[in-house]
Amino acid sequence: MNAARDEILARVRAALADVPEPERPADVPVARQYATGADAPAGVQETVSLFVERLADYGASVRTVSPAQTGTEVAKTLASWGAEQVLVPRRFPAPWSAHLPAAAVLGDEGPLSADDLDAVDAVVTTAAAAIAVTGTLVLDGGPGQGRRAATLVPDRHLCVLRAEQVVASVPEALSRLDPLGPLTFVSGPSATSDIELERVAGVHGPRTLEVLVVR
Amino acid sequence: MxxxxxxxxxxxxxxxxxxxxxxxxxxxxxxxxxxxxxxxxxxxxxxxxxxxxxxxxxxxxxxxxxxxxxxxxxxxxxxxxxxxxxxxxxxxxxxxxxxxxxxxxxxxxxxxxxxxxxxxxxxxxxxxxxxxxxxxxxxxxxxxxxxxxxxxxxxxxxxxxxxxxxxxxxxxxxxxxxxxxxxxxxxxxxxxxxxxxxxxxxxxxxxxxxxxxxxxxxxxxxxxxxxxxxxxxxxxxxxxxxxxxxxxxxxxxxxxxxxxxxxxxxxxxxxxxxxxxxxxxxxxxxxxxxxxxxxxxxSDTLADPIGRQALNCIRCSACLNVCPVYERTGGHAYGSVYPGPIGAVLSPQLRGTGGAVDRSLPFASTLCGACYEVCPVKIDIPEVLVHLRARVVEETGERRRTPSPEALAMRAARWVFSSPARLAAAQRVAALGGRAVGSRGRVGRLPGPLAGWTDARDAPAPARESFRQWWKRTHR
CATH class of the missing domain: 3.40.50.10420 (NagB/RpiA/CoA transferase-like)
Structure with missing residues (x-):
């Protein structure tokens, strides 16, 4: 095992004989002339509108709701899906789940097995951030998001996020995220382009994705 | 593989x-x-x-x-x-x-x-x-x-x-x-x-x-x-x-x-x-x-300072989708899990050029350059293809001990293309020659040492005037 490691490293070093000895990684110039999006503040009207438009473009339904409406909108959406069992991860904001019938609410205690998750009708979560230009949600397992399987196995996902979590660009989002925990970037419902390169929604991940932006 | x-x-x-x-x-x-x-x-x-x-x-x-x-x-x-x-x-x-x-x-x-x-x-x-x-x-x-x-x-x-x-x-x-x-x-x-x-x-x-x-x-x-x-x-x-x-x-x-x-x-x-x-x-x-x-x-690929850039590849496949050769032959013809232009430069480097498939791959291109234009990490695929062609031809020549006509032509081409002045001179000579041999718009089989190159190829007769000459004449 270590023999393989030593040999590969030795081969790599021998292959790089043309790199002068004093050169350090930072000596190889990298021009970051591309846009970082940091000039557009998170959560402003323009950024949120772009996010709504771009995510909708991928087949998710997205709408903005006021803080006061949020709880009823969450309940209304889940009811419209006919969801009898709804997974609500730990530390999901209480006012947002207050209008759900108590009997419908399921926690991820135990935790649930993969089969249990498969039997759940829907999951409702928060998010860590969102990216306007690409129409992307980012989940980091933080409060109200649950573990990764919780937003994967159930067939319907309702995500509630605050307008100030919506940043303009990919660089801005990455700078806000902690890579040490597992992250999932979600841009629309599960899809495939594997047949004649035509994009169709609905393969293994949630086939329905709905997003509420609270502002 | x-x-x-x-x-x-x-x-x-x-x-x-x-x-x-x-x-x-x-x-x-x-x-x-x-x-x-x-x-x-x-x-x-x-x-x-x-x-x-x-x-x-x-x-x-x-x-x-x-x-x-x-x-x-x-x-x-x-x-x-x-x-x-x-x-x-x-x-x-x-x-x-x-x-x-x-x-x-x-x-x-x-x-x-x-x-x-x-x-x-x-x-x-x-x-x-x-x-x-x-x-x-x-x-x-x-x-x-x-x-x-x-x-x-x-x-x-x-x-x-x-x-x-x-x-x-x-x-x-x-x-x-x-x-x-x-x-x-x-x-x-x-x-x-x-x-x-x-x-x-x-x-x-x-x-x-x-x-x-x-x-x-x-x-x-x-x-x-x-x-x-x-x-x-x-x-x-x-x-x-x-x-x-x-x-x-x-x-x-x-x-x-x-x-x-x-x-x-x-x-x-x-x-x-x-x-x-x-x-x-x-x-x-x-x-x-x-x-x-x-x-x-x-690591073998890394050892070649020109070929090394093939390792930049992020496997997007944009080069396959724009390639006129790939579009007509599909991926199986490349004999590797990496087909298309990137495969033609990656497979012979990862596997070495010992086999017939890998020796043929650097030639599976028209060098049109569309792959380079779409490559998100700017791999100069035509440059690597030409480089690998020269390598394959030289290796084949080494096995035969005397350089093949193709090896000589490749070596000459590399020498000519590496200097703008030499390229301009060669184009002038080619244009003159074109007047002599390009009667039906094609250069057919040539005599002498050039036969090895033209045996398997027709080439369009060189233009009377190269682009460089035309530019010089009309943009003064």
Missing amino acids: SSAFLGMPPFPQAARRALADTQLRRNLAGATRTIRDKRAEVVRELPDWEELREAGRALKERTLRHLDHYLLQLEERVTAAGGQVHWARDAAEANRIVTRLVQETGEHEVVKVKSMTTQEIGLNEALGSAGITAYETDLAELIVQLGEDLPSHILVPAIHRNRAEIRDLFRREMAEAGEVGDEPAELAEAARRHLRRKFLRAKVGISGANFLVAETGTAVVVESEGNGRMCLTLPETLISVVGIEKVVPTWQDLEVYLQLLPRSSTGERMNPYTSTWTGIEDGDGPRSFHLVLLDAGR
């Missing part, structure tokens, strides 16, 4: 066979046109595309020139985060490591995320001979696996199959498919039903990775269907087999590649799902994570 490709004929024969298949040509023309248009549209949306490409190229150059440093940093961070790092010198060693790791779990089935690297090393066949069944879960890989077919495209391995062919395959091979129709949505639904139980009971997942971040020890998988998330999240054990060239220095550097890759690959602003993970996480996902770092010809 994958034993499935063993015994493939060199490119010219394979291409001739593929060209005779009109169904294949129709399928390919349709699919590549769709994806080219989608890509162009989303690339146009980004005013800073060229700056992103340049950053993508430069970051890869930084990484490759200091690869030993980044590999050690990566190993340290993955280990610190609870993962285990293994090193494999070649395909056989990687297959042995993965087989042993699966055997240690006591399982006989694994679920797999689409991975070029595991295709390259023939992992499924190796696992199969140890009594372990590997289920491909990406829709296109599933189509290839069920049809006992070979992949023909980096992103969409079943691009050579149309919906009716896939419907027939599913009806034949998939119990859950029933009388499925040929709408892509119906076919996707059938695949969902077919794989659902396998995901839910899977104990071992196998993946590759699109990127490995040295600074943090983070692995990244970019996908669409959610099959990747299933394999990365539900099993207890996760094994990722990744080429040593997949390292990027920092977390911030992903901001470049996560913009370049989806737009170049599927023509989307962002693919539906991107997963990142660092070692293992309590209460979320696998309890053990193994990273197998694979050399298998990468």
